[in-house]
Amino acid sequence: MSVPANGYVGRFAPSPSGPLHDGSLVAAMASYLDARACRGRWLLRIEDIDTPRVVPGADRVILQQLQALGMHWDGEPLWQSQRLAAYQQAFGQLQAQGHVFGCTCTRAQVGKGPYPGTCRNGLPEGATVRAWRFRVPDGSISFDDRWLGPQQHDVAREVGDFIIRRADGLWAYQFVVVVDDAFQGITDIVRGADLLDSTARQITLAQALVVTYPRVMHVPLVLDDNGLKLSKQNHARPFDTAQPLVTLNRAWQRLGFDTLSNLHDVDDFWGRATQHWRQRYPHLIY
Ligand SMILES: [Zn+2]
Structure with a gap:
């Protein structure tokens, strides 16, 4: 991001069990906008700890999908598979x-x-x-x-x-998320409402590990025609990167905003969307 980072550190933490779909994009978008609106940093973490569910190459696809939509993360992504020593240490503690x-x-x-x-x-x-x-x-x-x-x-x-x-x-x-959020200095978690139930468990772990648990925001889930959560398990299709503005506007509407029209490009979308987000959460700005 072009402005200096302040204390805010957000993150997007997909599991590479398949490409991102419209549902994961809504969570990613809210997290990205929140970080941008706060002039904070936005980190990427690949949650590839559940190895039986990892699809080889899906992490690279996810990075490409984010780039195609003009979503820029700060620093190098963190892969959980490279963090085994840290998990062992936290477990020992x-x-x-x-x-x-x-x-x-x-x-x-x-x-x-x-x-x-x-x-x-x-x-x-x-x-x-x-x-x-x-x-x-x-x-x-x-x-x-x-x-x-x-x-x-x-x-x-x-x-x-x-x-x-x-x-x-x-x-x-639950365990690796808490260890990694602390390691990455995350101040704000913005994710889908399906993870709301995990929060209290993660707070109990953070207390035992004597680390600060981030602020949280859980955004609405995207449901399919049968009322089921859009997910990789339900075979949700990857979002369309050929028409990035259409894809972005669809996720934007799901966050409760009006479609942005006369957009020049994805950077234009993010600039305007960030302004709207700032207006919705003015108290956020440090
Ligand atoms: Zn038992």
Whole structure:
């Protein structure tokens, strides 16, 4: 960005399980506009930690898609697959302070509800640990969502002790996000509303790791004709980069704005859209 960065640091963190679609673009757009409106930095993180879901080459496609729409990230993208030592270290920190415990339960034993705490108070000798869980403290977590307003969750009751290292040895999403947001100095998370439920869990982890959790804004999801969330799992198509202004305006409308007309190019779009965003969130400007 051409203006000097202030304290704001935002990020877009796609998982390379396929190309970006209209739904992921809405979240990316809101995050990008928020960073631009605050004259902050906008970082890119490729969340390729869930290796069975990674599609080879999808990360490169995502970078090209963003570039085709004139979305410029600051610095080098961060790949989670290069951060394994940092995750191990953060896990060691939690373990040393008694925040994690080994769990032998199978998925069938745990069922669908909150984790019943079966292994919380220790395992019989010789038991084989399958996964590692975070020991969730009692009490409710409150936070202010900049889009949705005040939120309150009781993680201990609603979710229970959740997994941070999976039975297949992979790190869980909730855990690596918190470690990486702290590492990258993120001040503001702007993402899709499907991740609203993750926020309280991530706050409990941030508290245990003694790191500051960013401010959050969860923007509306894009639904398909059947009312389902547009997602790679539902085989959403990549967004169209051949007509970038049409694609941008469609995402823009989904954020509740009127179509921008007489646009010269993508830079023109971002300049004008940023002005509108600033008017909507004037208190944001540091
Ligand atoms: Zn267990």
